[in-house]
Amino acid sequence: MGDLLRVSGRSKAFIHLTRCYLNAKDSIMKSIILSSIFALTCTAAWAEMPYAGYDRLTVSAAHRTSAVAASIWYPAKTATYRGLVGDNAVFKGTSAYVGAAVQDGKHPLVLLSHGSGGNMDTISWLSSGLALKGAMVLAVNHQGSTSGDSSPRRSTRLDERAQDLTAALDELLSDPYLAEHVDKNRITSLGFSLGGATALNLAGLRFDGDRYNEYCQGIGKSQADCVFLSKGGVDFSRMPAGFSKGVEDPRVSAVVAIDPGFTYAVDEQSLIKVQQPVLLINIGQEHLWKAADVGSDGSNLVGKLEDATYAVVKPGYHFTFLAECKPEGPAVLAAEKDDPVCDDPEGTDRAQIHTDILAEIARFLKL
Known part of the structure; x- marks a missing residue:
């Protein structure tokens, strides 16, 4: 076919x-x-064009012992052949024109960071959607917190994740063909879950290990983030230096964070550094994860930032953000004793939630 x-x-x-x-x-x-x-x-x-353009990049990063896998989505000028990105036994893939020419002109760039245990391909629906609206999207797989390589201990090294995106951006801007299509004045960091923390990190926000320890010993003790990290033997009283390190990239001019992690651990003194406009999105209301709640009933990050816009898309919950599932997806996950990431709350239309999220981001970025 x-x-x-x-x-x-x-x-x-x-x-x-x-x-x-x-x-x-x-x-x-x-x-x-x-x-x-x-x-x-x-x-x-x-x-x-019915599909966005798509290609792969290999990123050399000084802070990594091996190359970082990256992908670039963009408005396509030509039709090559159709590839299916992110298609597997659980998730539906996203069609793209592989290696197509980039549409003429300069385009806003989005740096995309996946969540814990995720990867750049399982959120291709978002990359493709943004590209079809005129943006270029540069995504990476974060070693130590990606599919098949997700360690609780390594996931707390937030500086490494942010540096992945900075290195990928350097690589992109050194490409003689792709770089000429990037609008360097419109570079946005965007992330989901743990990736949301990464996106905020790139804008200058830092995280405090003592505050996170307090959260995990208190209201966060039974929350998904603290439970996951506890299973990996993470000592909340001794978070790694990389958890709190400043890794700001001055080229980032806007931020989008979707159900971001670690917002209860924000270093209050770093808030002043985030002068870029920020869009914070929560998924669900009744089923909103406490760990990801940035509203007034949660970490209230939206009330602490200088220039924040807040949106809630519902119904749904945290994992509704992931790609649409195949009919057999839930059974595959159950057989592997994996998280039931296909089981949305009753009444949820995952495709519609994706459309709503894309619309919020496009409106914010003026795409």
Whole structure:
């Protein structure tokens, strides 16, 4: 079916270009007018691509012993072949034109950070959606807190995650082809869950180990984050230095944090450093995770930041953010004794929640 779609996509492009050519050749006397129509019509056709462009990057990072895997999504100018990104036994994949040319002009850039145990491909719905709205999206897999390599102890080294994105940004801006399409004045850090903390970290926010210890000994003791870290033997009274390290990247001009982690541990003195506009999104209301609540009933991060916008999308809960599940997804997870990340609260339409989240982000970033 994939091969059939590839042929179909190319055929449509060929037919369209042929029509454009014939229309332009129809009358030599009207060549100037027709050439203008040709340019406008063909440009519009490429602007209406059904899929975003997609490619992979390998990032060399001084703080890592091996290369960081990264991907780039972007508005496509041409149709190559259709690839399916993030497709597996549990989650539906997202279609993309692999290696397509980038749409002309400069585009806002989003640096995307996945959550604990996640990866850049399982949230491709968001990368693709933003690219189709005109943004470029640079995502990475964070070693030590990604799928198949998720350690509670390594997940607390927040500085390494932020440095992954900084290194990826350096790599992108050194690429002679891709860099020319980046609007360097519109770079946003965006993250989900643990990635939300990473996105805020890049904007200058720091985290305090003592405050997190207090949280996990108190109201957070039974919450998912403290429980997960406890299982890995994390000593909350001795958090690693990287948990509190300042890793601000001055190139970041806006922040989006979705159900962000560690907000009860915010270093209050670092709040003044975050001068960029920030969009904070919580998923669900009745089923909102206490650990991710940034509203007045939670950590109240929204009330502490200088320039914060707050949105709640519902119904749903934390894992509703992940890709849509296949019908057999819940059974696969149950057989592996994994978290039931496909089981949304009653009445939840995961696809609609994704649409709502995308709309909030697009509105905030003026896409």
